[in-house]
Amino acid sequence: MSQYLFDPPAVVTVPVEGQTEVFPVRRILCVGRNYAAHRREMGGDDRDPPFFFAKPADAIVGPGGDVAYPPKTANLHHEIELVVALKAGGRDIPVDKALDLVFGYAVGVDMTRRDLQNAAKDKGQPWDAAKGFDASAPISAIRPLAGPAPQGRITLSVNGETKQDATVADMIWAVDEIVAEASKLWTLVPGDLIYTGTPEGVGPLVRGDMVAGEVEGVGTLAFKVI
Numbered sequence: 001m002s003q004y005l006f007d008p009p010a011v012v013t014v015p016v017e018g019q020t021e022v023f024p025v026r027r028i029l030c031v032g033r034n035y036a037a038h039r040r041e042m043g044g045d046d047r048d049p050p051f052f053f054a055k056p057a058d059a060i061v062g063p064g065g066d067v068a069y070p071p072k073t074a075n076l077h078h079e080i081e082l083v084v085a086l087k088a089g090g091r092d093i094p095v096d097k098a099l100d101l102v103f104g105y106a107v108g109v110d111m112t113r114r115d116l117q118n119a120a121k122d123k124g125q126p127w128d129a130a131k132g133f134d135a136s137a138p139i140s141a142i143r144p145l146a147g148p149a150p151q152g153r154i155t156l157s158v159n160g161e162t163k164q165d166a167t168v169a170d171m172i173w174a175v176d177e178i179v180a181e182a183s184k185l186w187t188l189v190p191g192d193l194i195y196t197g198t199p200e201g202v203g204p205l206v207r208g209d210m211v212a213g214e215v216e217g218v219g220t221l222a223f224k225v226i
């Protein structure tokens with residue numbers, strides 16, 4: 001049997017409400033431009049369909065953790081998002097079977113180096129440095145939920161001032177459609193997390209900011225930018 005050259009990284013986990021077992025994260029997929037008003041505020045065309053990008057699993061910052069302001073940016077943005085946690089996988093999942101894969105939901109923030117993202121867009125370069133950096137995926141505990149996906153209010157405040165306030169039901173791709181679309185591109189597996197896109201009202205954060213987010217029926221998240 002082969003020996004590792006060095007210790008492999010620990011499995012990234014997210015706590016689960018109401019139970020001691022934790023959710024092992026396999027990877028993080030993210031949906032871009034999934035709310036029409038946010039697509040407009042980013043200068044997108046109303047006909048552009050949503051799309052996917054990814055973050056590494058170790059971008060997760062669990063509940064109670066501070067978020068370190070990342071290097072090489074002067075315009076770090078918050079994006080509040082509903083997060084889908086998968087307990088099962090597969091590929092080419094039909095929309096009407098997609099919610100069977102869902103273990104539950106969490107509240108997440110897709111932290112974004114907006115200046116690097118805009119530069120990448122201008123040059124046709126990839127988004128990894130803009131989206132997939134260290135501590136770029138704060139998340140709440142996961143709430144196990146079967147049945148219909150959450151549809152309610154999604155909000156984010158900075159230092160007590162509301163910045164994002166929208167409705168999950170306004171997503172262009174609903175949760176079942178997101179899972180089905182993702183399964184056409186990747187073989188999904190248990191442990192996959194999907195950040196489902198942010199509504200309008202994104203904006204900058206600075207060191208010392210207190211960020212609080214909520215998705216109705218799912219939970220809350222709070223962290224400090226340090």
Ligand code: MN
Nearest residue numbers: 079110197198
């Ligand atoms: Mn996002």
